[in-house]
Amino acid sequence: MLKLKLLPQTEDAIDAAAQVIVDLVAAQPDAVLGLATGGTMEPLYARLVAAHRDGFSFARVRTVNLDEYVGLDPRHPNSYHSYMARHFFDHVDVAPENIFIPRGEIDPQCAAAEYSALLDRLGPVDLQLLGIGANGHIGFNEPGTPLDAPTRVVELLADTISANARFFATGESVPSHAVTMGTAAILSARQVVALATGGAKAEALAAALDGPVSADCPASYLRLHPSCTLIADRAAGALLHELPATSAA
Numbered sequence: 001m002l003k004l005k006l007l008p009q010t011e012d013a014i015d016a017a018a019q020v021i022v023d024l025v026a027a028q029p030d031a032v033l034g035l036a037t038g039g040t041m042e043p044l045y046a047r048l049v050a051a052h053r054d055g056f057s058f059a060r061v062r063t064v065n066l067d068e069y070v071g072l073d074p075r076h077p078n079s080y081h082s083y084m085a086r087h088f089f090d091h092v093d094v095a096p097e098n099i100f101i102p103r104g105e106i107d108p109q110c111a112a113a114e115y116s117a118l119l120d121r122l123g124p125v126d127l128q129l130l131g132i133g134a135n136g137h138i139g140f141n142e143p144g145t146p147l148d149a150p151t152r153v154v155e156l157l158a159d160t161i162s163a164n165a166r167f168f169a170t171g172e173s174v175p176s177h178a179v180t181m182g183t184a185a186i187l188s189a190r191q192v193v194a195l196a197t198g199g200a201k202a203e204a205l206a207a208a209l210d211g212p213v214s215a216d217c218p219a220s221y222l223r224l225h226p227s228c229t230l231i232a233d234r235a236a237g238a239l240l241h242e243l244p245a246t247s248a249a
């Protein structure tokens, strides 16, 4: 069942998502956390870093990231390895040996097979954090992805490449492929927290919640998950037709 938590301000949505993570780690210090990247998550990681500065520990968590660009060395400033170090891992006490992110610098098929095996070994993710692409993608599972897609190499759609171009230097080419955790692994997480903020996500959110559950909008699959909370600010929720009874003001 999908629970929608619609909050007036962006900061409220970020705080609510950060609190779910802190509560889970407090209750289960060795939880497997599924982590996401993107602009939406930057203030959320800032909240978690602030919690750590106030004494909260992530020392025993294991983390698995959703995805990585093919062809980017971990040290590339736009790799998701760099993103995670910059926004989270360099500032908290997650043990380096417990941090897992697909490898972008090796043969992509090998990277996908290795990551898939790792996810099998770790078992279901306890809490999967998810952003939503403006086209409804989750991880890098683009529109057209079936419900049970494995962890694999994917080709990014043109709109995703242009949406993510803002992070790259002018003239620098944005990677065309990625290794992503598949929809099957994402949906097998024990709990999912999806976060959407800002008006650029309003259409995707309306498609995900009000449209059919369909491969056209992989985020719509979240409605099939037994324990998913979608946290959104007012701007992201602006095009929702009917607010489910579970929504909170």
Ligand SMILES: N[C@@H]1[C@@H](O)[C@H](O)[C@@H](COP(=O)(O)O)O[C@@H]1O
Residues within 6 Å of the ligand: 036, 037, 038, 039, 040, 041, 066, 067, 130, 131, 132, 133, 134, 138, 139, 140, 160, 164
């Ligand atoms: N692979 C990531 C997704 O995991 C993320 O949800 C999406 C939205 O990013 P943003 O938060 O910057 O809008 O961007 C990328 O494509």
